[in-house]
Amino acid sequence: MNCKQFQSELERAIDDRQLSDRSAVSSHADSCESCRSAWQDFLLLESALASWTEPVEIDLVERVIAAAIKPVPSPPSGGEGGRRPDEGAPRTSVGKPVSVSTSPSPALRAPSPPRGEGARQTWLTIATVAVVVLGAAFAFRPGLNQTADDDSPLQTPGHIPLEPELNEVDQYAGVDELLASTRSAWDGIASKAVNQASDLSVFMPDLKADLGLPESDSTTIPDEPSPEVSPEKESREKESLIPGRINRAFDFLLDVSEVTTT
C-alpha cells in the first residue's frame, strides 16, 4: 500500500464509519513517517467516539406535555402584540385565557321582546304549566282508576285501601276522615281543572286532546265561520275571547292555591 492508497482508504473509513482493511493501513502507517500522524489521529478519534456516542437517557415526556398544554399568557395590553421572529409558529388557542366581559357588546345582545308581549307569554307559560301539572296529578290520582279490590300489578302488597272495610273503621277513624277530605279536595280541583283546561285549550289545542276533553265544547270556536262573519271579524272575536279566558284561568289558579293551602 502506498501513501495515496492509504489516504483513500482512510477517507473511505471515515465516510463508511468503519475500516475494512485495518492491518494493511496500520502496517503502512508503521513504515511511513508522513502517514503515521494521520493514522494516530484516526485512532484517537475512533477511540474517543466509541465512548462519546453512547446514548444519553433522558425523560422529557411529562415536561414536554405539561409545556404543550400550559396556557399561553396573553400579550400585554397596549403593546405591539407581535411575535419575535424566533418565536416560530403562531400560538395555539389551547388554554388561552379569554377575557370575559360582564356586559356584552350591543351587537351580541339578544333583542328583548316588547314588554306587553313578554308579560303575556310569561303568564301563558305559567298557566299552561299549572294546568299540565294539575292534569297529570288528576290522571294519576290514586283511587281514580284503581280500587281497593283491584288486583292490577300497580297495587303493592302493603297498599292501604282507600275505602277500608266497615269493621276496620274504628282502628283507622282518623285516617279515614283525612282520606275523605283529601279525596273531596282532589275532586274539586280536578273538576275545576277540567273546566278551565277547556278554556286554555284555545292556546294549546293539543292539550285538549291530551286531557281527553270532548270535542264539542261551548268555548270551542267553530271550524267554519258562518257565512255572514268575515275572517277579520272572526279573528277579532277570537282575540276578544282571550283576555276573558286568561282571567278565568287566573281565578282558577287562585282557587287552587286557596284549596291547597287550606
Added chain:
Amino acid sequence: MRAFTTKYQNLVFSLCLKMLRHREDAEDVAQESFLRVFRALDHWDPSRPMKPWLLTIVANRCRTALEKRSKLPSQNDLAIELESERREHSKHEQQEVDIAEELDLALGELREEYRMCFVLFYQQELSYEEIGEILDRPQGTVKTWLHRARGQIAECLRERGVICEASS
C-alpha cells in the same frame, strides 16, 4: 404526543446536549424543539423520513440558543471561567479525565457549523446527504466541514496531550 416524545426524546436531547454542552440548556431547547415540532407537524411530508426533518428543527433551535447565549456576556464569561478551570484540572489530573469529555471540550471550540456537522454525522449517524438537507448545504460542503472538524479536534486533543495516551 406522548408516544412521539418518548420515541425521539433521547435523540433530540443528545443533539442538544452535544451542541450546547449544558444539561439544563439542552433540556430547555429539547422541550422547545418538541413544542415547535408539534406546531409544525402539519408541514411534515409523510413520504419523507421523520428523523432529518425533526433534527432540522432541533438544529435551528440549538443555533438560536447559541446565538442568544453569545449575547449574554455574563454567562459567556462564566463559561470561559469554567472552561479555564477545567483545563487546569485536566493538566494536573490528565490520566483521570475521560477521553469522551476531552472530545466534548474540543468540540466546544469548533465553529458552530463544524460542530453541528460532526454531531450529526457521528452521534446521529446521518449521511452526508441528510446533513446537507438539515444544514441546507451541498454534500461537498458537509464533507469539507466534517474533515475540518476532525482535524481541529485531533489537533486540540494533541495539544492536550491526549493523543499520546490513546496511541500508546
